[in-house]
Amino acid sequence: xxxxxxxxxxxxxxxxxxxxxxxxxxxxxxxADVYPIMSQMAATTDTRFGKAEDFVQxxxxxxxxxxxxxxxxxxxxxxKKLLDILIIEPxxxxxxxxxxxxxxxxSVTMAAKSQLRNxxxxxxxxxxxxxxxxxxxxxxxxxxxxxxxxxxYRQDDCEKKPSSLVADFSKTxxxxxxxxxxxQIQPMLL
Ligand SMILES: Cc1cc2nc3c(=O)[nH]c(=O)nc-3n(C[C@H](O)[C@H](O)[C@H](O)COP(=O)(O)O)c2cc1C
Numbered sequence: 001x002x003x004x005x006x007x008x009x010x011x012x013x014x015x016x017x018x019x020x021x022x023x024x025x026x027x028x029x030x031x032a033d034v035y036p037i038m039s040q041m042a043a044t045t046d047t048r049f050g051k052a053e054d055f056v057q058x059x060x061x062x063x064x065x066x067x068x069x070x071x072x073x074x075x076x077x078x079x080k081k082l083l084d085i086l087i088i089e090p091x092x093x094x095x096x097x098x099x100x101x102x103x104x105x106x107s108v109t110m111a112a113k114s115q116l117r118n119x120x121x122x123x124x125x126x127x128x129x130x131x132x133x134x135x136x137x138x139x140x141x142x143x144x145x146x147x148x149x150x151x152x153y154r155q156d157d158c159e160k161k162p163s164s165l166v167a168d169f170s171k172t173x174x175x176x177x178x179x180x181x182x183x184q185i186q187p188m189l190l
Contacts, residue, residue, distance in 0.1 A: 004180065006032045007083040007115065008063075009108040012041035013090035013127035014049040016169070020089055020125075021055070023172040025062050030173060035083065036063045039095065039108045043069040071110045078114030085180055086115040086122045089151065089172060093128035093135040099148075100138035116147055121179040125151035125172065131165025139165075149179035154190035 008024050010017070027034050036059045044052050056067055068074050077083055088095065088108060095108055104113045112122050124142065128135050132155070142148045152171050156164035168190055178185040 004032045004176075005035070005082065005084045006176070007035045007037055007068075007077060007086040007111055009037035009039070009086060009088045009111055010042045010059075011039045011088065011090055011092040011095045011108055012045060013092050014042075014045070014047045016090040016127045016166070017049060017055055019169045021058060021062070023089065023169050024059060026173060027176070028062055034063045035065060035068065036060065037068040037074060037086075037107055037111050039092075039106050040069060043067060068111070069107050071105070071107055074107045074110035075114060077111050078117045081118055081120075083111075083115055084120065085176055086111055086120075087125070087172065087176060088112065088122065089125035089167065089169065090127035091124045093130045093138075096124070096126065096128065096135055096138040096142065099124075100141040119147060121147050121149055121182060123149045123151060123172075123176055123179045125167035125169060125175075126153050127156075127166045129156075129161055129164045132163040135165070147182070149175065149184050150188050151175045152185060152188050152190050 098109045151167040153165050153167040156166040175185045
């Protein structure tokens with residue numbers, strides 16, 4: 001079987017990084033060639049969840065590649081047909097809104113635009129506190145778009161954060177293999 005070329009794009013949902021990074025490692029372990037991508041926010045912001053530089057180093061070591069973090073670096077994904085699939089994980093409410101409305105002003109949205117122009121799949125793993133409020137219409141729009149697939153997701157903490165949604169990151173690989181066949185894994189809503 002040929003090696004799957006995966007773009008793995010991380011947005012600024014910092015609290016999920018410790019769960020998401022092991023998914024990158026798991027894809028590498030299963031033989032995928034992973035191209036790491038980070039939004040500028042994700043690549044440069046120190047938070048209580050860790051230092052940006054530490055995350056960048058960790059991810060580059062896992063993938064054996066430099067992180068793509070600018071629009072200019074992400075642009076060749078389209079013309080060079082670099083990726084079989086682009087995974088956006090974690091995908092913020094901010095990036096969901098841009099993707100749903102055709103806005104391309106970050107490395108991650110540029111990577112998505114480049115990938116979609118080639119009629120190739122984009123897999124989204126949401127993590128946003130406005131998933132059932134302002135972000136809901138964006139998720140709904142994206143679910144209606146060609147070549148967009150979702151890692152199954154659920155309410156995060158319905159008592160304390162009733163509008164928050166988060167993907168089950170442990171389903172990344174299985175959702176990816178399904179999306180590569182252009183099939184949305186089910187159930188999508190957990
Ligand atoms: C500590 C911290 C945690 C955040 N967590 C989230 C989150 O889980 N989900 C989300 O949608 N935005 C979250 N944000 C806000 C995003 O980082 C912000 O909207 C940013 O503009 C996203 O940019 P990006 O989509 O290009 O990565 C968080 C911000 C900070 C500082």
